[in-house]
Amino acid sequence: MTDRADTLTIILSQMTQAVGDLAANADAMRAVRARHKGADLILYPELQLIGYPPEDLVLKPALATRAAALLAELAAETADGGPAMLVGSVERGADGKLYNIVALLDGGRVVATRRKHELPNYGTFDEKRVFAPGPLPDVVEWRGMKLGLPICEDGWLPTVCRHLAAEGAELLISVNGSPYEIDKDERRLSQVFAARVAETGLPLIFLNRIGGQDELVFDGCSFVLNGDGATAHRLTDWEAEERVTRWTRDAAGWRCDAGAIAEWEAHPADIYSAMILSLRDYVERNGFPGVVLGLSGGIDSALCAAIAADALGPDKVWCVMLPSRFTSRASLDDAEGCAKLIGCRLDTIPIGPAVEAFDEMLAGSFADRDVDITEENVQSRIRGVTLMALSNKFGPMLLTTGNKSEMSVGYATIYGDMAGGYNPLKDAYKMTVFALAKWRNGNVPRLSRNPVMPVMPETIIAKPPSAELRPDQTDQDSLPPYEDLDRMLHMLVEEEASVDDVVARHGFDRDAVARIERLLAIAEYKRRQAPPGVKLSTRNFGRDRRYPITHGFRTG
Numbered sequence: 001m002t003d004r005a006d007t008l009t010i011i012l013s014q015m016t017q018a019v020g021d022l023a024a025n026a027d028a029m030r031a032v033r034a035r036h037k038g039a040d041l042i043l044y045p046e047l048q049l050i051g052y053p054p055e056d057l058v059l060k061p062a063l064a065t066r067a068a069a070l071l072a073e074l075a076a077e078t079a080d081g082g083p084a085m086l087v088g089s090v091e092r093g094a095d096g097k098l099y100n101i102v103a104l105l106d107g108g109r110v111v112a113t114r115r116k117h118e119l120p121n122y123g124t125f126d127e128k129r130v131f132a133p134g135p136l137p138d139v140v141e142w143r144g145m146k147l148g149l150p151i152c153e154d155g156w157l158p159t160v161c162r163h164l165a166a167e168g169a170e171l172l173i174s175v176n177g178s179p180y181e182i183d184k185d186e187r188r189l190s191q192v193f194a195a196r197v198a199e200t201g202l203p204l205i206f207l208n209r210i211g212g213q214d215e216l217v218f219d220g221c222s223f224v225l226n227g228d229g230a231t232a233h234r235l236t237d238w239e240a241e242e243r244v245t246r247w248t249r250d251a252a253g254w255r256c257d258a259g260a261i262a263e264w265e266a267h268p269a270d271i272y273s274a275m276i277l278s279l280r281d282y283v284e285r286n287g288f289p290g291v292v293l294g295l296s297g298g299i300d301s302a303l304c305a306a307i308a309a310d311a312l313g314p315d316k317v318w319c320v321m322l323p324s325r326f327t328s329r330a331s332l333d334d335a336e337g338c339a340k341l342i343g344c345r346l347d348t349i350p351i352g353p354a355v356e357a358f359d360e361m362l363a364g365s366f367a368d369r370d371v372d373i374t375e376e377n378v379q380s381r382i383r384g385v386t387l388m389a390l391s392n393k394f395g396p397m398l399l400t401t402g403n404k405s406e407m408s409v410g411y412a413t414i415y416g417d418m419a420g421g422y423n424p425l426k427d428a429y430k431m432t433v434f435a436l437a438k439w440r441n442g443n444v445p446r447l448s449r450n451p452v453m454p455v456m457p458e459t460i461i462a463k464p465p466s467a468e469l470r471p472d473q474t475d476q477d478s479l480p481p482y483e484d485l486d487r488m489l490h491m492l493v494e495e496e497a498s499v500d501d502v503v504a505r506h507g508f509d510r511d512a513v514a515r516i517e518r519l520l521a522i523a524e525y526k527r528r529q530a531p532p533g534v535k536l537s538t539r540n541f542g543r544d545r546r547y548p549i550t551h552g553f554r555t556g
Helices: 022-035 055-059 061-080 158-166 184-200 269-285 299-312 329-342 352-362 373-394 404-409 430-442 458-462 482-494 499-506 510-522 524-528
Strands: 007-014 041-043 084-092 098-106 109-115 140-142 145-148 171-175 204-207 210-213 216-219 223-225 231-234 241-250 253-256 291-294 317-321 345-348
Touching: 007 022, 007 204, 022 041, 022 061, 022 084, 055 061, 061 084, 061 098, 061 109, 084 109, 084 171, 098 140, 109 140, 145 158, 158 184, 171 184, 184 204, 184 223, 210 269, 216 269, 231 241, 269 299, 269 430, 291 299, 291 373, 299 317, 299 329, 299 430, 299 458, 317 329, 317 373, 329 345, 329 458, 352 373, 404 430, 404 482, 404 510, 430 458, 430 482, 482 499, 482 510, 499 510, 510 524
Parallel strands: 007 041, 041 084, 145 171, 171 204, 291 317, 317 345
Antiparallel strands: 007 241, 084 098, 098 109, 140 145, 204 223, 210 216, 223 231, 241 253
């Protein structure tokens, strides 16, 4: 080791994680280091040792204790003269508080630790719940250079980076746990971190992770910017990568040699990849042998079946058609055609006998009542019970298939089609579902384990959506056309707009918008009981949007 280096090799390890499995995460970091023995420094994502976000798991005292022990082990291993490591972990301070930290390990010891200063407390983030903020961080002097180590949110706001530049930092290294949102990849590069470089004049490394974690999915998209704002490296999206970057110091400071510039996926391919990776990691990390779902012949279930086969392989996807007397011949044919194109198993279990049994069982109680939505919901709940029975008996996780438009207005049956363990479409509006289905029929996703196309008959995409719970039913019997509904919902949900705002922008009938706002409000109790699903937008139902079930506020 020299006191001062004028050339450096830094490895960006864009990798996945196992939240709470500290030993597995440590071993994965060791494996990366073993593959790059000639490097000077290896970077790992935020909180890589414990996983991100740890939520209240981090409040268990044993976790911080184990993390400290493993960090010491990793530090000791750097006594071999190999590369230093920048490791994200958690630290319990002398004040008894928990801190989100990065630790620089080199020469057999922990050279320095820095605590995260800016704790995000919005959207999916609630770090102030579990962590205390650190002070404005000092630079770290290492091998004759001064490193600035802003941790995730520290780089999203200007204060920390400006402070580090003023303190003499020569290179900013920002390790992140930045989950996917639509258009966020370019926003990170072209807006947020380009601004940090412009403000400081310093080169910057942005390192992010990949992989699914419950409702979040991480897309990678790491990059390196030189001090003049030029992009030196762009790592791929969605896939693990160990990028070798080479740095040289001259009179102007440190500069990274130019490397590969990955092309990040455009819409809707990026959304589809988010759905694949999140479902794959959720199923496999929770130990399910595969998935089961109801295949109705409609577009939502067809897309879910395609996503599941892409995520897991068609041999791990079990589709079940559950026809009633209202199920059309076209739906039966479309479901069969979809399963054949995907290459997955399809069973047919008619629900007529169960419907008749419920009609007979409830006849006395319902004697003085007309047939209404109650009987429709009974059909949906019979299907839910049947699918859950298959899940219980054979082990696959049940997927639900409702989209965000339906979940927004409560167009779903609690304990019926909402029953299940995960929903790939939970944050996808109906028009997004159409776009994804059309795209997938003409493209094979890069992450796919089922490289076939098309994956559904075109008739599924073309026909009017219907729950087929009564004769000649279509969704538009109860809802506005999805093109209009989705524009209303985008403003009401993503923008928190008022009814008047929606009317002013789009010219919709005010009573129609007020009705949708009311449906959005009264369906909150259903959404609280819905399964998790991958976050795609800035305002997903769950971590982003936390509304009271009981409230009386309306803008219309």
